[in-house]
Amino acid sequence: MIPRGLLPGTPIQFDDVQRGDIIDTYSPDKEERSRFHKRMGQKVVSSGDFGCDFHTDYDMICINLGLWIQLRHRTNQGETRE
Numbered sequence: 001m002i003p004r005g006l007l008p009g010t011p012i013q014f015d016d017v018q019r020g021d022i023i024d025t026y027s028p029d030k031e032e033r034s035r036f037h038k039r040m041g042q043k044v045v046s047s048g049d050f051g052c053d054f055h056t057d058y059d060m061i062c063i064n065l066g067l068w069i070q071l072r073h074r075t076n077q078g079e080t081r082e
Helices: none
Strands: 022-026 039-047 054-056 068-073
Touching: none
Parallel strands: none
Antiparallel strands: 022 039, 022 068, 039 054
């Protein structure tokens, strides 16, 4: 079951995530056993290194984790305002 807090977001593919996006992550398999379970409001700060796809202000997000991603907010085509 998808956590209720994730429902307002728009599902997004890893390839579509941009710097500055605000995303939620959810682990459909591990659920509460995953540190990414219902991790809400993460800001994407850069593209990833070490085999991961991107970094957020919380952690590195790798496609091999099997996470579902929801886009909550995108400003100015992924560019952040300082």
